[in-house]
Amino acid sequence: MPLRPWTIIGEDEIASTRIFKLHRDTAVSPRTGETVTFSRIEAPTWATVMPITPNLEIVLVRQWRPGVREFTLEVVGGIIEAGEDPTVGAAREAREETGYQGDAPVELGVVHPNPAVQDNVCHTFLIENARPSSVQDMDAGEDIEIVPTPLSDLPGLVSSGTIMHTLALSAFWWLRAKRPDLDPWRLIR
Amino acid sequence: MPLRPWTIIGEDEIASTRIFKLHRDTAVSPRTGETVTFSRIEAPTWATVMPITPNLEIVLVRQWRPGVREFTLEVVGGIIEAGEDPTVGAAREAREETGYQGDAPVELGVVHPNPAVQDNVCHTFLIENARPSSVQDMDAGEDIEIVPTPLSDLPGLVSSGTIMHTLALSAFWWLRAKRPDLDPWRLIR
Numbered sequence: 001m002p003l004r005p006w007t008i009i010g011e012d013e014i015a016s017t018r019i020f021k022l023h024r025d026t027a028v029s030p031r032t033g034e035t036v037t038f039s040r041i042e043a044p045t046w047a048t049v050m051p052i053t054p055n056l057e058i059v060l061v062r063q064w065r066p067g068v069r070e071f072t073l074e075v076v077g078g079i080i081e082a083g084e085d086p087t088v089g090a091a092r093e094a095r096e097e098t099g100y101q102g103d104a105p106v107e108l109g110v111v112h113p114n115p116a117v118q119d120n121v122c123h124t125f126l127i128e129n130a131r132p133s134s135v136q137d138m139d140a141g142e143d144i145e146i147v148p149t150p151l152s153d154l155p156g157l158v159s160s161g162t163i164m165h166t167l168a169l170s171a172f173w174w175l176r177a178k179r180p181d182l183d184p185w186r187l188i189r
Numbered sequence: 190m191p192l193r194p195w196t197i198i199g200e201d202e203i204a205s206t207r208i209f210k211l212h213r214d215t216a217v218s219p220r221t222g223e224t225v226t227f228s229r230i231e232a233p234t235w236a237t238v239m240p241i242t243p244n245l246e247i248v249l250v251r252q253w254r255p256g257v258r259e260f261t262l263e264v265v266g267g268i269i270e271a272g273e274d275p276t277v278g279a280a281r282e283a284r285e286e287t288g289y290q291g292d293a294p295v296e297l298g299v300v301h302p303n304p305a306v307q308d309n310v311c312h313t314f315l316i317e318n319a320r321p322s323s324v325q326d327m328d329a330g331e332d333i334e335i336v337p338t339p340l341s342d343l344p345g346l347v348s349s350g351t352i353m354h355t356l357a358l359s360a361f362w363w364l365r366a367k368r369p370d371l372d373p374w375r376l377i378r
Contacts, residue, residue: 003260003334006253015204015211017228019306022204022211025255034329038255039206064195065304066214066227071192072304112353114302115254115261117208122355140223145192159366164301166311169359176374177348185365 004030011040019043019079020118039117045080046113046122048171049090051100051130056187057148059098059130060163064143073147073157075168080123090125096137098146102130109174113167124171126179154184193219200229208232208268209307228306234269235302235311237360238279240289240319245376246337248287248319249352253332262336262346264357269312279314285326287335291319298363302356313360315368343373 010026020043028035051059062073076097080089090105105125113122138144149157154172157163176183199215209232217224240248251262265286269278279294294314302311327333338346343361346352365372 003251003253003332006255006332008258017211017213018226019228022206024206027255029329029332031327031332032329036330037207038330039208040256062192064192066195066216067229067306067308068301068304069197069308070304072301074304109347110350110353111355111358112257112261113355115257115259115263115354117256119256119258121353138220140218140221141225141227143192143195143218143220155366158298158362161299164299164310165304166300166302166355166359169300169362170355173347173358173362177344
């Protein structure tokens with residue numbers, strides 16, 4: 001039996017934070033006819049950005065993350081502002097978080113960060129010929145160490161549990177798909 | 190200057206749902222000395238599961254997702270229950286969502302679904318020699334189509350935007366890392 005769309009019969013905002021709103025949606029199951037409530041997080045568009053230097057280092061960032069309360073090594077990423085072109089936002093995020101600039105960002109792909117609960121997407125960008133060009137520009141909630149890393153180190157950094165962010169792994173998938181010459185595994189000697 | 194840990198000086202629960210709690214944490218930046226508030230989602234452990242059949246099909250699921258309000262094609266996944274061994278939970282999720290059973294689940298890796306905001310991890314499992322063995326066992330909020338898919342189709346399904354879930358792409362990374370013989374790209378003729 002083909003799947004049929006669910007019918008939304010109610011939406012309530014139950015919390016609002018600086019970075020998302022939390023809703024309680026009520027929907028009717030087409031399979032059972034039962035009424036079910038779901039949590040839905042309304043979130044802005046996100047982007048991950050891979051600035052890559054001429055000698056094939058990817059500029060990663062290490063920062064304190066309040067969700068897991070640990071320092072984590074990640075790809076550059078952030079929120080695309082309302083009305084901002086994602087490509088412009090990607091260059092801005094790379095510049096603010098790392099001080100690196102390079103060629104115009106090229107979009108590689110788009111993913112759902114969490115389609116079960118969140119309504120947003122995350123665009124993934126590549127910036128080639130990235131070079132240090134300015135100082136970081138962090139807001140009060142940021143505290144970021146710049147970590148240029150050979151692309152060929154990435155498989156080992158994931159296997160050792162140093163890179164754990166799912167959006168980083170998705171970015172690396174898209175890098176392989178669109179730029180197999182930059183596939184980290186292929187660059188391992 | 191090395192990064193220093195942030196100091197948490199307050200935590201308030203501001204909402205509670207069936208699948209997570211939302212907290213507002215207050216912390217002091219070691220860099221600026223400023224007090225900053227963060228949203229933190231307290232979520233249970235998650236797992237993704239890749240049941241793979243003897244003829245190298247991965248058993249995917251298509252379901253209506255209330256976050257994006259669309260049908261999405263994904264890897265099997267769900268919540269590990271409190272006190273449940275993740276390996277047991279992985280076999281349970283595969284059985285409930287698809288009716289497939291196979292060899293004991295093998296853990297491939299672990300990722301952070303969203304370390305900026307969420308406190309949880311997601312374990313990724315492989316189940317080999319998966320075969321249909323029972324009917325699905327869905328709860329009222331689920332509505333799941335079983336989609337056995339040749340592993341070699343995965344790169345195309347991501348590139349076409351059919352598979353967009355970041356946790357699926359992370360699962361595929363770990364499959365390549367731990368079982369290169371099952372790397373979807375390597376299986377493309």
